[in-house]
Amino acid sequence: xxxxxxxxxxxxxxxxxxxxxxxxxxxxxxxxxxxxxxxxxxxxxxxxxxxxxxxxxxxxxxx
Amino acid sequence: xxxxxxxxxxxxxxxxxxxxxxxxxxxxxxxxxxxxxxxxxxxxxxxxxxxxxxxxxxxxxxxxxxxxxxxxxxxxxxxxxxxxxxxxxxxxxxxxxxxxxxxxxxxxxxxxxxxxxxxxxxxxxxxxxxxxxxxxxxxxxxxxxxxxxxxxxxxxxxxxxxxxxxxxxxxxxxxxxxxxxxxxxxxxxxxxxxxxxxxxxxxxxxxxxxxxxxxxxxxxxxxxxxxxxxxxxxxxxxxxxxxxxxxxxxxxxxxxxxxxxxxxxxxxxxxxxxxxxxxxxxxxxxxxxxxxxxxxxxxxxxxxxxxxxxxxxxxxxxxxxxxxxxxxxxxxxxxxxxxxxxxxxxxxxxxxxxxxxxxxxxxxxxxxxxxxxxxxxxxxxxxxxxxxxxxxxxxxx
Ligand SMILES: Cc1cc2nc3c(=O)[nH]c(=O)nc-3n(C[C@H](O)[C@H](O)[C@H](O)COP(=O)(O)OP(=O)(O)OC[C@H]3O[C@@H](n4cnc5c(N)ncnc54)[C@H](O)[C@@H]3O)c2cc1C
Ligand code: SF4
Ligand code: SF4
Numbered sequence: 120x121x122x123x124x125x126x127x128x129x130x131x132x133x134x135x136x137x138x139x140x141x142x143x144x145x146x147x148x149x150x151x152x153x154x155x156x157x158x159x160x161x162x163x164x165x166x167x168x169x170x171x172x173x174x175x176x177x178x179x180x181x182x
Numbered sequence: 183x184x185x186x187x188x189x190x191x192x193x194x195x196x197x198x199x200x201x202x203x204x205x206x207x208x209x210x211x212x213x214x215x216x217x218x219x220x221x222x223x224x225x226x227x228x229x230x231x232x233x234x235x236x237x238x239x240x241x242x243x244x245x246x247x248x249x250x251x252x253x254x255x256x257x258x259x260x261x262x263x264x265x266x267x268x269x270x271x272x273x274x275x276x277x278x279x280x281x282x283x284x285x286x287x288x289x290x291x292x293x294x295x296x297x298x299x300x301x302x303x304x305x306x307x308x309x310x311x312x313x314x315x316x317x318x319x320x321x322x323x324x325x326x327x328x329x330x331x332x333x334x335x336x337x338x339x340x341x342x343x344x345x346x347x348x349x350x351x352x353x354x355x356x357x358x359x360x361x362x363x364x365x366x367x368x369x370x371x372x373x374x375x376x377x378x379x380x381x382x383x384x385x386x387x388x389x390x391x392x393x394x395x396x397x398x399x400x401x402x403x404x405x406x407x408x409x410x411x412x413x414x415x416x417x418x419x420x421x422x423x424x425x426x427x428x429x430x431x432x433x434x435x436x437x438x439x440x441x442x443x444x445x446x447x448x449x450x451x452x453x454x455x456x457x458x459x460x461x462x463x464x465x466x467x468x469x470x471x472x473x474x475x476x477x478x479x480x481x482x483x484x485x486x487x488x489x490x491x492x493x494x495x496x497x498x499x500x501x502x503x504x505x506x507x508x509x510x511x512x513x514x515x516x517x518x519x520x521x522x523x524x525x526x527x528x529x530x531x532x533x534x535x536x537x538x539x540x541x542x543x544x545x546x547x548x549x550x551x552x553x554x555x556x557x558x559x560x561x562x563x564x565x566x567x568x569x570x571x572x573x574x575x576x577x578x579x
Binding site: 136137138139140142143144146148151152153154169171172173174175176177179180 | 219220221226228307342343344345346349350356357359362364365366411414417418419420421442443444445446448
């Protein structure tokens with residue numbers, strides 16, 4: 120997917136509070152949260168940016 | 183190697199809805215297994231910790247000082263210019279009641295489930311559903327990282343707001359932008375909160391949502407915000423709105439944060455479908471949060487009791503079909519749906535009121551001795567004081 124923007128979830132704990140808001144809103148179900156570990160399926164994601172809005176602390180960036 | 187497991191009723195998620203379901207299914211005689219991906223039930227807390235209390239008896243929860251912080255007398259609604267509308271318990275129809283210690287509350291419900299006979303596995307996450315002949319027959323799971331399978335004729339998705347179980351099984355639970363709030367909360371000490379009230383600040387301070395202050399003790403409160411996704415433009419807006427609100431309120435800006443909580447809250451109308459062959463959804467996973475108040479503990483527990491009972495009977499009769507599960511689908515709707523729908527409509531309309539109108543409405547209600555906050559009384563008060571907004575407000579009601 121050469122034209123896809125990159126999506127970065129800052130999940131090392133500097134921003135992310137592991138609340139699962141992004142997981143619940145992703146229409147494609149491509150984010151998974153396990154305690155303090157976030158897995159994100161790059162291939163399925165359409166960069167719809169819904170998770171970016173849902174994240175209360177701004178830990179998800181699309182650029 | 184973790185061994186594959188079999189059970190009658192498999193519950194995914196040990197929040198209030200899951201524990202209630204597990205407890206009532208076990209009480210009805212089913213072999214129950216509840217799995218939870220966290221290492222500690224109830225922690226970290228993702229909640230404002232306010233709840234009403236009139237439903238506790240119905241689902242068999244005994245109030246206990248182990249999880250009740252304070253019992254409040256009422257709620258105060260602050261209009262955009264901070265005129266106050268006080269609603270005591272009688273008016274609010276018991277919408278307010280306790281501020282609780284959610285981790286202790288969740289643990290107590292899990293204890294009740296365990297004591298009723300349910301097995302509980304921690305550090306065990308469902309990673310997908312197993313389907314055979316179009317029916318859900320269990321889940322793939324990981325325990326301490328090791329994959330294994332759990333098979334059960336009846337699987338319950340009680341996996342909260344994240345709710346992947348339903349989607350894995352093909353039940354549409356996706357939310358529209360306007361049907362969800364992004365939330366952030368700080369627990370703050372050294373604040374001037376009033377332990378008699380839960381406070382709600384509405385209007386542009388929190389577009390499509392509100393700021394809440396739920397007191398946990400003298401000087402200690404949960405200070406949080408929910409903002410509607412459809413009104414958010416950039417990143418981290420929940421945090422920005424909350425920080426801005428706190429900065430403008432000296433009673434809270436002098437406070438010290440001791441905890442931060444994030445999360446998503448659905449503010450949607452009720453789902454059309456919460457069951458399929460072999461699977462039922464309950465609690466936040468079934469989007470049962472009250473769309474007006476954002477509270478989901480009570481509804482999750484009430485539906486959980488109904489769900490547990492139906493699950494046990496389906497397992498005993500060997501009929502885990504979506505037809506049989508209509509008993510649950512109908513049962514929870516009879517108990518909760520009308521209010522969910524009504525409150526969703528009220529929320530939609532409340533979001534459309536201008537700050538000015540909202541201020542006037544609350545102002546009109548000042549000092550009016552309202553025996554009961556009936557629609558008629560409210561309309562009359564508004565008509566008497568601000569006849570010019572009566573029309574907009576009538577449309578609202
Ligand atoms: C910031 C915030 C404030 C809130 N304030 C209030 C309030 O004041 N009052 C109120 O009534 N409600 C409030 N709510 C809503 C309330 O927290 C929920 O409605 C309630 O927790 C729902 O209970 P539940 O059992 O359905 O889900 P949850 O309590 O979310 O429990 C789900 C459980 O499932 C587990 N799980 C998830 N996926 C898996 C998996 N794949 N495998 C295994 N386990 C899994 C999770 O770890 C979790 O323990 C608030 C929510 C938020 C985010
Ligand atoms: S951008 Fe859209 S599809 Fe991609 S992870 Fe976020 S919500 Fe999911
Ligand atoms: S919404 Fe933001 S803070 Fe919450 S889990 Fe996702 S990335 Fe982390």
